[in-house]
Amino acid sequence: MIISIVGLSVGILLGMICPLDIPVAYSRLFSVALIAALDSVFGGIRADMDGKFDNTIFLSGFVVNALLAAVLVYLGDQLGMDLYMVALIAFGLRVFQNLAIIRRYMLDKKTN
Amino acid sequence: MLNKIGDVINPENQNRIGLAFVSMVLGLLLTLQFRATLVQKESLPFQRIEELSARLIDTEKERDNLRAALREVTERQEMESRAANVADLEMTAGLVGLTGPGLVITIDDSKKTAKTGENMNLYVIHDEDILRVVNELRAAGAEAISLNGQRLTANSEIRCAGPTMSVNNVRSAAPFEIIAIGDSGTLENALKMRGGVVDTLKVWGIQMAISPRTSVQVPPFNGPSPFRHAKPVPKEELTKAKGAGKTAGGNAQ
Incomplete structure (x- = not known):
């Protein structure tokens, strides 16, 4: 939990410093990548609390999910369909699920 | 490590x-x-930008297509009108044979014999007689006229050359056959008008047969181009020198 917050802060700092700008054309791709990363982080925290966190599964999950999302965005652009919505909704649902589980763990800790 | x-x-x-x-x-x-x-x-919302740019691209494509179509149509129209113009000019210049309703007029010398002491010339057809007939035909709206197979153009002469008549520098003798395309009724009436050409020529016994036909043919003028001295003046100069000088077509016979 703490390590992820530290990573987040470092990332935000990097983002402030680095002069990179997202081109308007790739804005969708980046939003999907963002939600994929969010999903991965929450999944990781939850797995950590479960006590079965595995670095390989975690990283490969992040990469594969992000790739699939990117493919969906590209395909959607070619077909004229908002396919990236699929990725957004799927990731969003999982974020909420994971958040619910994390919340329960933390409540359990408090009551104990 | x-x-x-x-x-x-x-x-x-x-x-x-x-x-x-x-x-x-x-x-x-x-x-x-x-x-x-x-x-x-x-700036504007991103989706709006995307939508607008897509529409702009579509419109530009449409504009290009329409522009190409317009160019094609104007070119075709220009070519058509030019072709029509050329055809008209060729007809006016006598470069093409023409056909249509009209008159065939045959004129021959008088059979009367000149009385002693009278000028024999009065009983023979002269260029003036033919010119009067042709002039009358033109006045009555004849669109094309030929004399003994020679098309009368803007530069054609009708002139006595000894006992023969010279038209387009080609000589022929009596009888003369004039073919005119036009409204045959109007042409005939113009010639037969009281005190008109036919009346005048009849006095001298000159024979004149007028036969209206539903279809006559006038041959094309097939001599060389008559322009050896005259050159066209550009339109701008012509308007500048309006009335300053006449552009006379050279009578290059």
Whole structure:
């Protein structure tokens, strides 16, 4: 939990410093990548609390999910369909699920 | 090496280097997206931009297509009108044979014999007689006239050359056959008008047969181009020198 917050802060700092700008054309791709990363982080925290966190599964999950999302965005652009919505909704649902589980763990800790 | 790092980093946390990395990526993306959204908020919404640019591209494509179509149509029209113009000019210049309703007029010398002491010339057809007939035909709206197979053009002469008549520099003798295309009724009436050409020529016994036909043929003028001295004046100069000088077509016979 703490390590992820530290990573987040470092990332935000990097983002402030680095002069990179997202081109308007790739804005969708980046939003999907963002939600994929969010999903991965929450999944990781939850797995950590479960006590079965595995670095390989975690990283490969992040990469594969992000790739699939990117493919969906590209395909959607070619077909004229908002396919990236699929990725957004799927990731969003999982974020909420994971958040619910994390919340329960933390409540359990408090009551104990 | 590995041990040293393991010492520095808590072994429980060593596992979660990936978590830290992905968190970092998340933070990076969050800030980038945040900044990008800030920029977008200042301008039109992104989707609107995309929609507008797509529409612009479509419209430009349509405009190009329409422009090409317009060019094609104007070119075709120009060519058509030019062809029509050329055909008209060729007909006027006598470069093409023409057919249509009209008159065939045959004129021959008088059979009367000249009385003694009278001028024999009065009983023979002269260029003036033919000219009067032709002039009358033109006045009555004849569109094309030929004399003994010679098309009368703007530059044609009708002139006595000894006992023969010279038209387009080609000589022929009586009888003369004039073919005129036009409204045959009007042409005939113009000639037979009281006190007109036919009346005058009849006095001298000159024979004149007029036969209206539903279809007559006038041959084309097939001599060389009559222009050897005259050159066209550009239109701008012509308007400048309006009335200053006549542009007379050279009578290059």
